Amino acid sequence: MKRFSRRLESSLMRTLRRRRTAYLFAAPAIITLLAITIFPLLYEVRLVFMSWELTTTTTPEFVGLQNLIKVLFQDNRFWSSMRVTAVLIVLGVSIQLGIGTGLALLLNRMGRWRTPLVSLFLIPVMIAPVVAGFQFRMIYHDQFGPLNYIIEIITGGRWRGFAWIADPNVALFAILMTDVWQWTPFLMLIVLAGLQSIPLELHEAAEVDGASAWQSFWRITLPLLLPVIIIGILIRAMDAFKLFDIVYLVTGGGPGNVTETISFYTYLQGFKFFSLGYTAAMAFIQLIIITLIARFFLSFQKRQRGET
């Protein structure tokens, strides 16, 4: 009996010690993360209900829901920036997915060349978006840029291209192309990873059963790729929702505000017009939207894990 109780005690001690170690290990990171996310979040939520115009008043004043109402129902510029962002997400991600999948299918057939090729293709992803924006600003230059020069050569001098950045009809397209350039390789990479995880036997079996390459792609490859593609789309959608750097560099939101994304408009309200309460209200709305997408992403990932 005595021996038993001693054993129980020691096992209890071990569990306790294990617990303590677990929390001690996790504590520094959790405390850091809490400290640097909770305070800004609380501060922001408080600001949502304040009117605080740094240009005219110095003290914040409680205004209730006024900021949120103004953003949602009276601000055309807010909705215009939401529309720009939506266009960039929907068009951008579809184009990136289309080209990315195509490239991945081709690369998947390359033997020893695949690794070096993938490394080269991925360089755009690893570059600072600011630097990517600068590169395209040079390329789009209406007088000295190589893009208009190449257009002129191809059309035999009949057409000298666009003023890419200053023309309101094409400026958004200029932003879109920059984003597509930078992120297509990302989708290519993850589709390629998905392709390589599909066992070869499946395709061989389909071939034996007389399936054409086309059928085998639609019936085997695509369904198996779907989870990876959905994750890719969600990650890209969250990133594209925050698009700022490229806009800042290439067009500055202009001409007018045809390329103004929601992140860029929020930046202007906060750091150019200094309407702090109003900015917080806009930030709050974005936080809700991103949380919804993130929830979707996380629950999808949880389900994936449950299956494997």
Next chain:
Amino acid sequence: MRRMSLWQKIITAAVLIIALILFMFPVVWMFLTSFKTEAEYFSYPPVFIPRDFSPRNYLNAMMLPPDGRGGLQGLRDSLIVALSTTVVSMLTGSLAAYSLSRFRTGGENLSFWILSTRMFPPVAAALPLFLIFKELKLLDTHWALIIANTVFNLPFVIWMLKGFFDDLSPEMEEAALIDGCTHWGVFVRVALPLITPGLVATALFCFIFAWNEFMFALLLTRRSVRTLTVIVPSLVGGHEILWGEIAAIGTIAIIPGIVLSVLFQRFLVRGLTMGAVKG
């Protein structure tokens, strides 16, 4: 896999080569511009290959105003911020990742809360951080950027390393525990060495995220701290755009990214998807 006919091979190769040229062009153009003289980059038709490859733009870029240090200051500040962020995130993050992976601390909810902090839109965080740092007199210091970058890099490190620890089979660690090793000893002497390649790749990712970061650097610092990413647009906005000098700074700024993509390709899928897809 189906056998490709010769024609299929030729078409595959041709499409890939064309795509590669398109994707490499902006980078190559910037690289070439970094060696051009003003007469060369302001000319029509554009000059593709500069006459000589003298490093004058690089030297000029380093000496740019303000304080006649421009690029040098940028290089110093970018390095300080990126390195410090990486060290802080890796030190605290690796411990937390081990705890989450081995002891399932806090269960799935804690893990997913950590992941979700990374998805915060930076523009939503910028304003409260600005006001708080203003109170704490931290604006325009390296600390401001290190703290702001840690918000996004710490979750990344925890989630990535958790994935690597999950992949280890626990037998070695259990054996070490039975031999009388403490948890700390097991962590430092058994677990960490086993995931060294993953550690290095994660640290490099972390470094690059902080190195490439722009919005916080733009909003939270002004004069005494200027990273490379804020120097680039500040020069573009000027009266006469110094294409050559900016291209030189841009070329320096993309080196870490290229190193990562070439040396650590097998970790890229994981790094870019936060471990959601395992390459």
